[in-house]
Structure formats: structure tokens, C-alpha cells
Amino acid sequence: MTDESLKAVVLLSGGLDSATTAAIARERQFGVYALSFRYGQRHEVETAAARRVAESLGVVRHVEQTIDLRCFGGSALTGAIDVPKSTAGPPAAGGIPPTYVPARNTIFLAFALAYAEAIGSRDIFIGVSAVDYSGYPDCRPEFIAAFEHLANLATKIGVERGGIAIHAPLMSLSKADIIRQGLRLGVDYSFTHSCYDPDTQGRACGLCDSCHLRRRGFAEAGVPDPTVYAAPPLGA
Amino acid sequence: MTDESLKAVVLLSGGLDSATTAAIARERQFGVYALSFRYGQRHEVETAAARRVAESLGVVRHVEQTIDLRCFGGSALTGAIDVPKSTAGPPAAGGIPPTYVPARNTIFLAFALAYAEAIGSRDIFIGVSAVDYSGYPDCRPEFIAAFEHLANLATKIGVERGGIAIHAPLMSLSKADIIRQGLRLGVDYSFTHSCYDPDTQGRACGLCDSCHLRRRGFAEAGVPDPTVYAAPPLGA
Secondary structure (H helix, E strand, C coil), X not given: CCCHHHEEEEECCCCHHHHHHHHXXXXXXXXXXXXXXXXXXXXXXXXXXXXXXXXHHCCCEEXXXXXXXXXXXXXXXXXXXXXXXXXXXXXXXXXXXXXXXXXXXXXXXXXXXXXXXXXXXXXXXXXXXXXXXXXXXXXXXXXXHHHHHHHHHHCHHXXXXXXXXXXXXCCCCCHHHHHHHHHHCCCCHHHCCCCCCCCCXXXXXXXXXXXXXXXXXXXXXXXXXXXXXXXXXXXX | CCCHHHEEEEECCCCHHHHHHHHHHHHCCCEEEEEEEECCCCCCHHHHHHXXXXXHHCCXXXXXXXXXXXXXXXXXXXXCCCCCECCCCCCCCXXXXXXXXXXXXXXXXXXXXXXXXXXXXXXXECCCCCCCCCCCHHHCHHHHHHHHHHHHHHCHHHHHHCCCEEECXXXXXXXXXXXXXXXXXXXXXXXXXXXXXXXXXXXXXXXEHHHHHHHHHHHHHCCCCCCCECCCCCCC
């Protein structure tokens, strides 16, 4: 095993998925170099969660990159439109939801690639899943494969030494499966944050798509959900 | 011709190549949406040049994105190592030069893709050339093709309507050819800036790879070079 194979760049949003992904990278013997973004979110809650998760997992280093996606135009997550809410449960499959942020994962992976090359790593982890929330085009396996191909053409380390890998270990897992994996690896989900629209005290709304998926994931996994929601569970 | 086909996002560094590229996009009847980056360059000269060029070409809009590439680690253009200088003329071909910035064009194109999607454009222009300065892996035609493939998988506009194009109109042109094209299209090269290491008055050093290529380009094109260099031309 070479030195390079021991370092992994992990995209860390502070959500349930990326926390689990970081724990999986750690289990695979990688030193975790976490990368988070401040990109004009409505809330600071997400970046605070990323810091708590990074610390609790004992990452080697945690870098925050500030970028401005608001200057280009609208999406719910950058503050330009309202987050859709529903008391009817998780979103139905099909179509690209309004919470989609243009080219977000392409931008995140591009920075991860720069970080990986700078530290001599050839392994990048991203916590996307095509099972729950397949509406985003940049969460699909074909997107990840295309980025991996690009990465090996785009960089000195890819051209000269080859073998940059984009790992998406959650790709085929449901939210319940992700939670089961994470609990096995010691992830403390009380540190994570999923809600698109938390209140002023940082509590999850309980009504956005992300809250519905999270709540259902814990229910299906049959384990307690440590999240404090502002709205009661469905049917309560 | 649809509305989308009339808007193009053009990566604009303020250098000779990107100014020519923007002029080519304009000639092809696109409204130009220019995108520049402040990324921890040693100098503000480059961003000032980008503004002058954008204004002189009459772009529709010019957005500047500030990103931090220094937090990841070293490259000459981000301030961590010295810019190589020589009195022996342009660099020889072969190898990736130390001025290479990890994943830079991948990051730039990722932001251009977000911008394009936000404004409903399906055309992105980048002024890379594989002729002079083919040492950078992310200036090659196979890199551009791989990014175009990625772009059509990564975005709502690519998936739903298809046909995002990454234009690299300078790819097969020498520096002299680029200058001839630009002059034909009315580019004022006195507004542009190429030097990797200008002095405190913003004058080009005349000794870095970029200065050598620029100076040789004007000489080969047989037109006056409007650049003020701190060092005299070779053999003077």
C-alpha cells in the first residue's frame, strides 16, 4: 500500500449521508481529509453540523471552502425560492425537484479533485445515493463514472500515475440501510443535520423532503431518530 | 434559433486567449456572459484586465467568483512556489510545468456550467489551446470532450434538453494564429494581461513562460506587441 492510498478526500455536508460516507472511508483505513462548502445556504446550521461530525470522526483535516452560487441564479437551497413542504410524507419519485442546485456536485467534486491532487490522494468519497432522492441528475452512477473519467484526464496525478477513484459507497443503499451502516460504524447521528429549512433555533422543520426521508429512514431501520423536529411526525 | 442559443458563458481571465475567445463567441452571435475568478493570484492585475476586456467587448454581464485554491496546497500561480523564469525563450514541450494549478479548469468549467444552467444557456466557451503550452493536462481536447460528456449528465438542462456544448475555438491555433484572429475581430490586446509575475506597477516581467509565448506570438504574427515588459526582448 502506497502513501497515496491512505489519504481520502471526503465531501462532508454535515448531513446523515456524508457523515456515514466519512465513517466508511475511515473503516477502509483512509485518513480522512474532509471538505465542506459554505455556498449561500439559508442557514449556518449545516456548516456547524459538518464541524461537529468532522471532530467526532477524528478526521485528519477539515477544510471549508466558501463559494457563491447565488450570483448565478435561483434554487431553493441558495435562498431564491421557497423550500417545498408537505404533510403528505416523502416526495414521489420522478422529475427534478426545485431544490436542485445547478451543477452543485460537479463543483464540489472539482474542488475535491484539487484538494486530492494537492495532498497526493487518489481517492475521493461522496455520499450520493440513487435510491432515495434519485431526482437529482448529479447523484446518479453515470454522473459519478463520468466524473471519474474526467478526473483521470484533468490532473497531473491522474495523467502521470492514473487511478483516481470517485467512491460513492451509498449509491445503492436506501436511507434505512445507510443508517444501519452508520450505526455499525459508530456514527452519532445527533451531530448530523438534514433539514432544508431549520428554524431560528436550528431545529429541523419536519416537513421538507429531506426531513421526510430522514424520519422515514430511521423508522424503517427500526432505531430511534435523535433529531429534534419542529413539526410532529405524520399521523401523530 | 432558440433563446438559449443566444447566450454563452465565456471564461474570461483577462489574458490574450480568453479575450480572443470572447470575441469569437460574440462573432457567433452569442450574448456573452463572462465569468472570471479571483483565486489567490499573487496579483490583482489579472482581474483588472478581465474587467477592461469585458467592458471593451460589450459583454451582457460579467460575474466574478472568489475561490480559495491556496487552502489545498502549492502551485506557482497561487503563491506557494516561485514562477520559473528564463532568458532562453519559450518553454520546451513535454512534461507538466510547475505553474500547473491542480484541477483549475475543472473548477472553472464547473462554475461555468452552474452559470449556464442558471441563465438557460447551453454554450460554454473556454480559451484553451493544445498547441502552445500543451503541458497542462486540462487544456487538451480529450479533457474538453470528457467535460462536455459530464455536463450533459450533471445538469437539469443537459438531462432534460440535452446538447450542452463546451467550445474551445482556440484548441488547434498557435499563439500567432490566435492574435491574428483577435485582431480581425477587433480585440484590443493592450487591455489583456498574460504575465505570471508582474511588477508592482503591473508591468509584465518579460521572462516567464507566459511572457515568452506572448512575445513570440506577436513576433510570428508580424504585428506590434502593445505589452509593456519590464525586461527587454531576447537578443536586444
